[in-house]
Amino acid sequence: MQWLKVLACQAAALVLTASLNRYWPQPLGWLLLIQAGAAGVFSRLLRQPKWWLPIHLVFLPALVLATTLQLSPVWYLAGFLVMLLVFWGTFRGDVPLFLSSPAVALALADIAKTEGAKTCVEIGAGVGSVALPLARQCPKLRIAAWERAPLPWLLARWRCRHQSNVAVQRLNLWQQSVAEYDLGYAFLSPAVMIQIGGKVRAEMRPGSLFVSSSFPIPDWPPETVVELSDPRRTRLYCYRLPELGGPGGVK
Structure with missing residues (x-):
């Protein structure tokens, strides 16, 4: 469309x-x-x-x-193929490649340590700009880094090849479950935040935490908002999944 x-x-x-x-x-x-x-x-x-x-x-x-x-037509073909590999699925409405800053990875590592998280999923891992430093900061944290676009996935997989606690997977996030993870992270787009919020609330376990970089989830007040001092002045919106038997909002 x-x-x-x-x-x-x-x-x-x-x-x-x-x-x-x-x-x-x-x-x-x-x-x-x-x-x-x-x-x-x-x-x-x-x-x-x-x-x-x-x-x-x-x-x-x-x-x-x-x-x-x-220029030779070969260069145009090469440019088209590179763009296709980087922005795979974008023309069907998928989210384009956004890269998180180093400050985001450090903040997420602090959150993981505070939470005592054992498993983490990054939805839209890009080239591994979060997964790699997070794995180094939290060697006991088991990380699943999901990326759909072929070229960023290859780069992330190569960069994380020495990190045994990271699994870089080429997956469509809408066809996967986030139920098994204590901590979730995404830097996506305002266009998909309603769907992401619905998926997270339907699948993640009670008490788990989902962190969205820059874009809040509509109609779901975050438990906390972490403001970073990076050039983008990034905000991390942290959403707690309510405990069973608790109120429908944030714990």
Whole structure:
């Protein structure tokens, strides 16, 4: 569905720009800016996730620039394959690659130690920017790092190859269960937080903890919010699964 919206935004912006140029001719540079801006506006009108906005803004200008370089078609094919391997599934609405900062990994290690967690799942592990330092900080913690995109999964698997307490797995998070883990972590997208919240509440054990980086889960007050001093000023939203027989909210 997302790729249809992408095509619709770009096509509508092209038609608008061509119509404008017919009655108000402009240099190529201005036309590219108008088309890019229009595509971005259409993207917001269609309520695409915000991370699509920069893609729309640079798509046509980058394409025009590439045509002026007179590169071999092999380079275009290689670039396409790399993007496909990195952003696998994005056009079907999956979450793009977001990398967590080192401060997040350190904070998560402190949380794991405080919780006395024995098992942890990272949903959307990327290139292992959290799994690897977390495994080093908590050698007794058994970590499952899930990543769907082929290239980030390969990089994460290679980086974590010497960490016996990490299992880097190429999995679709929606087809897996998080029931066996004491601690969960994700840095995903606002677009999927409602679904993530439902999955976590339905599957994780009472008393376990789920940590979401940057994006809160709607309609679920976090037990705590950890504010970091990294360049992004990251916030970690910590959600406690209620004990059996307790109230439906946070313990």
